[in-house]
Structure formats: structure tokens, C-alpha cells
Amino acid sequence: MGTMRFADRIRNLFGIKSAASEELFEDLADLLVEGDFGAAEAFKTVDALQDICRKNKITDRDKIREALADLLKGMLIKKDPPVFGSNELGVILLLGVNGVGKTTSAAKLANLYRSSAGRRPLLAAADTFRAAAIDQLKIHGERLGVRVVAHKHGGDPAAVVYDALEAAVSGAGDLIIADTAGRMHTKSALVEELKKIDRIVESKSGNSRYLKWLVLDATTGRNALAQAEIFHEAVSLDGVILTKYDSSARGGIAFSLSADLRLPVLFVCDGEQYENIAPFDPHRYVREFLG
Numbered sequence: 001m002g003t004m005r006f007a008d009r010i011r012n013l014f015g016i017k018s019a020a021s022e023e024l025f026e027d028l029a030d031l032l033v034e035g036d037f038g039a040a041e042a043f044k045t046v047d048a049l050q051d052i053c054r055k056n057k058i059t060d061r062d063k064i065r066e067a068l069a070d071l072l073k074g075m076l077i078k079k080d081p082p083v084f085g086s087n088e089l090g091v092i093l094l095l096g097v098n099g100v101g102k103t104t105s106a107a108k109l110a111n112l113y114r115s116s117a118g119r120r121p122l123l124a125a126a127d128t129f130r131a132a133a134i135d136q137l138k139i140h141g142e143r144l145g146v147r148v149v150a151h152k153h154g155g156d157p158a159a160v161v162y163d164a165l166e167a168a169v170s171g172a173g174d175l176i177i178a179d180t181a182g183r184m185h186t187k188s189a190l191v192e193e194l195k196k197i198d199r200i201v202e203s204k205s206g207n208s209r210y211l212k213w214l215v216l217d218a219t220t221g222r223n224a225l226a227q228a229e230i231f232h233e234a235v236s237l238d239g240v241i242l243t244k245y246d247s248s249a250r251g252g253i254a255f256s257l258s259a260d261l262r263l264p265v266l267f268v269c270d271g272e273q274y275e276n277i278a279p280f281d282p283h284r285y286v287r288e289f290l291g
């Protein structure tokens with residue numbers, strides 16, 4: 001993404017005092033591609049913007065920027081994070097490759113749903129592939145005072161989620177947040193394992209509300225979209241949590257997730273503390289994308 005922050009470059013582009021030119025739109029298309037848009041989506045967006053500007057006789061750069069902001073806002077799927085009914089059992093499966101912030105996000109969600117919605121969360125350590133992942137979740141559970149359901153390293157991850165469901169049904173909690181493996185010997189082994197967990201949770205979750213969220217690192221660019229495609233195809237996702245949004249290397253992956261995969265971003269995380277999570281806000285996202 002070059003040396004200058006993406007948002008600064010967008011600001012520079014619109015900061016030039018001269019009237020808009022063909023070049024402005026060309027530069028904008030290039031910048032959108034650098035901001036994690038696919039090439040086709042970038043050109044489509046810029047074409048639509050040029051149409052709007054022509055129709056409304058907009059030539060002023062500030063006004064073009066406003067029209068772009070509206071266009072970008074319209075691209076984003078807006079979906080509020082779920083509110084669970086008082087007698088409803090929620091099951092959230094968190095998916096994503098190692099290092100994206102999955103375990104941290106599980107802890108943040110447990111804390112958030114407990115403090116803001118009065119839920120009684122249970123953390124399920126269904127990444128049995130890495131011993132460190134189980135330990136890390138236990139540390140979060142201790143810090144937060146949230147029960148962690150875990151088996152031994154190498155155990156069956158679906159059995160962990162199953163135990164968490166049993167515990168919830170017998171009154172230990174009403175929101176299961178399960179951490180899953182992000183890496184195995186091969187990609188196909190991982191996909192097969194996730195499909196198996198999905199089948200078991202689907203068949204055992206009865207009347208509960210079962211959701212599958214992908215955790216994505218906002219600084220990994222189009223790579224995040226490639227990851228989303230794999231997981232979405234494997235288990236059909238309900239939404240995305242964007243992490244590391246506090247980094248200046250973040251791009252605009254939410255636009256591609258909406259446009260290419262019809263996947264909403266539900267939460268954005270902007271730091272390592274438990275409080276650094278908030279529902280996705282399209283207005284704020286576009287404002288920060290445009291600098």
C-alpha cells in the first residue's frame with residue numbers, strides 16, 4: 001500500500017484546488033484498487049460516480065467526494081449484531097486463520113454480550129489442534145470470570161462444542177462462543193474439520209440460534225477476501241469481525257466483502273483490550289476510509 005496512508009492519499013486527491021478532470025477519476029480507480037477493491041469493482045464504482053457527477057453537473061472536488069461517500073455507503077451491507085431473546089440459546093462459531101485475532105475476539109464478544117446484553121457466555125475451546133490456543137482461551141476465561149469448556153490438545157473439536165451445548169442446556173450459560181482451528185496439516189483437512197463441526201452443531205443445536213462468523217485481519221488486504229471465500233464456501237458464513245482496525249495499514253475490505261460475497265461486517269476491533277470492539281458503523285467506516 002505504498003508509504004503514505006491510504007486515507008491521506010484519498011484526501012490529497014480531493015484536496016487539489018483545480019476542477020475535476022478525467023485524471024482525477026483515473027487516479028481514484030487506482031487508489032480504490034490499492035484500498036482492497038477488486039479492479040472490476042473499482043472501475044464500476046468510478047463509472048457510477050462519473051455518471052452521478054455528469055447528471056448532477058457536479059465538478060467541484062468536494063462535491064465529488066461527497067457523492068463518492070454516498071456511493072460507498074450504499075455499497076455496504078448494514079446488519080446489526082444479533083440481539084438474543086431472553087430464553088434463546090445463542091451459539092457463535094468463530095472461524096479464521098491463525099493470528100487474525102480469533103481468540104481475542106472470542107473473549108471480547110463474551111465480555112461485550114455479558115456487560116451490554118446480560119448474557120451468560122460460555123467459551124468453547126474448539127481449536128484442539130494447538131495446545132496454546134486452549135491455554136490462551138483459558139487465560140481469557142479466568143481474567144473475565146467466564147467458564148471455558150475445553151478438552152485435551154488433539155481432542156475432537158466437535159465434541160467440545162457438544163459439551164458446551166450440554167452445559168448450556170443444563171443451565172451453565174446462554175451464549176456459547178466457540179474458537180475453532182485456523183490451521184491444520186493441509187487446507188483441505190481444515191475445511192473438512194470445519195464442515196464436520198458445522199454438521200454436528202447444526203444437528204445438536206436444536207432451537208438455539210446458531211451463527212458462523214469469520215474473523216479477518218483488516219490489514220491483510222485482498223488476502224482477507226480470499227480467506228473469506230474459502231470459509232464461506234465451506235460452512236456458509238453469517239458475518240465478519242474485522243480486527244486490527246487500529247492499524248494504519250487497514251484498507252477497505254468491507255466493500256469487497258459486501259459487493260463480492262454479500263457478507264456483512266458485524267463488529268470492528270481496534271485494539272488488544274477487551275473493550276476494543278464495536279458494532280460496525282458504515283458512516284464511520286466510509287469517513288475513515290476517505291480520510
Ligand code: GDP
Binds near residue numbers: 097
Ligand atoms: P488467533 O490466532 O486468531 O486466535 O489470534 P489471537 O487472538 O491470538 O491474536 C493474535 C494477536 O493479535 C495477539 O497479539 C492479539 O493481541 C492481537 N490482536 C487481536 N485483535 C487485535 C486488534 O483489534 N488490534 C490489535 N492491534 N491487535 C489485535
